[in-house]
Amino acid sequence: MNKVILLFTICFFTITNIVAQEQNVQELDSVTLNWESTFKSALKKSKKENKPVLIYFTGSDWCGPCKVLDKKLFHTKKFKAIAEKDLILYEADSPRNIDIISPEKLEINNDLKRQFKIRSFPTLVFVNHKGKMIGYKKGLILTEYYYPFIESVIENY
Numbered sequence: 001m002n003k004v005i006l007l008f009t010i011c012f013f014t015i016t017n018i019v020a021q022e023q024n025v026q027e028l029d030s031v032t033l034n035w036e037s038t039f040k041s042a043l044k045k046s047k048k049e050n051k052p053v054l055i056y057f058t059g060s061d062w063c064g065p066c067k068v069l070d071k072k073l074f075h076t077k078k079f080k081a082i083a084e085k086d087l088i089l090y091e092a093d094s095p096r097n098i099d100i101i102s103p104e105k106l107e108i109n110n111d112l113k114r115q116f117k118i119r120s121f122p123t124l125v126f127v128n129h130k131g132k133m134i135g136y137k138k139g140l141i142l143t144e145y146y147y148p149f150i151e152s153v154i155e156n157y
Contacts, residue, residue, distance in 0.1 A: 034089065038090075039112065047129035051087055051157070052088070053087070054090070054125075057092045057125065058093050058122050063121045082154075087154070
């Protein structure tokens, strides 16, 4: 009898866990952000809409912390709501597989890395419509710590 109860309990928690994970994956997949295709277009949109530009420096195909940040920050409904209302987004990717992005975009991203002295990934840089840095956060920290920083940049813009 005890074995049956134990087996039932294990099966119940396993199934519950699988269903919960599937729901989390579906929620993550449903969140898509509007990343500007070029840095120039991000600056133009920033000026037009009076919003700061968030430049996300990442190594999308090799940087473990970037993958975590992408999943736990950028693919959440909370971040999407903030971004749609108050930010212009631009991803400055530095992949190892250079076939992922165009050579022109890779060159622009490398220029941005030099300009803002980016030495580690992930790094978030906020700029105004003229491209002047107004906020900077490097490395992976707890996701909830990003929100006060982002909100302070938005409030001071």
